[in-house]
Amino acid sequence: MSLIVIVGAGSGMGLAIARVFGQEGFAVALVARNRTKLDSLTALLADEGIDATGFTADLLVPESITEAFAQIRTTLGDVDVLEFSAADATLPAADVLDVTPANLQPQLDFYFSAIHVVRQVVDEMIAAKTGTIIVTTGGGSVDPTPSFANISIASAGLRNWVLNLHNVLAKHGVYAAHLAISAWIGSGQPGTSAAEIAPTYLDLHETRVDADARYPSALT
Numbered sequence: 001m002s003l004i005v006i007v008g009a010g011s012g013m014g015l016a017i018a019r020v021f022g023q024e025g026f027a028v029a030l031v032a033r034n035r036t037k038l039d040s041l042t043a044l045l046a047d048e049g050i051d052a053t054g055f056t057a058d059l060l061v062p063e064s065i066t067e068a069f070a071q072i073r074t075t076l077g078d079v080d081v082l083e084f085s086a087a088d089a090t091l092p093a094a095d096v097l098d099v100t101p102a103n104l105q106p107q108l109d110f111y112f113s114a115i116h117v118v119r120q121v122v123d124e125m126i127a128a129k130t131g132t133i134i135v136t137t138g139g140g141s142v143d144p145t146p147s148f149a150n151i152s153i154a155s156a157g158l159r160n161w162v163l164n165l166h167n168v169l170a171k172h173g174v175y176a177a178h179l180a181i182s183a184w185i186g187s188g189q190p191g192t193s194a195a196e197i198a199p200t201y202l203d204l205h206e207t208r209v210d211a212d213a214r215y216p217s218a219l220t
Contacts, residue, residue, distance in 0.1 A: 008086025016198035022050030085136035129173035139182030
């Protein structure tokens, strides 16, 4: 059974992505800080016939990420698809004229935790000559928004790294992509629900057509 690991799993995009892949026969590993939330999500997915397991990790504590992936590997086997879509609403946004090293650094630390996450699987994927890595950020990584300037700096840097990663991994048979979601998820506008966005991830995994994808129009 193929395995997807969803890092930053929650009741929105994480759950929707788990459903899309789970319905295709994937086992699902959910990674988040909150054990209670993970237990709720895995129980919900189990009721829908999806094999899901939760693993706790704090993205700002590299050792906990390493331990979570060691547990995933021991319990579920090798990772076929890695998806990173973590977000931390407690980190305040800063307007472009208000950005300082002090309010930028926490955003950099949080977004760049994706690098340590990817390092947990990339060597195995290179050795197997297969695998998918999809890293998600907001639309500000592509189209900067002045009122979210510190977030845009951090997410744009992560996007740049993922695109470089794609260029290196492609020759090894591993697909890496960045997905920028410009939609305000859950706003009630057409096409903005997590359930509507989530199939984009399966499309990217199956088609490998775009390393610098966007939603809306992620595959055009």
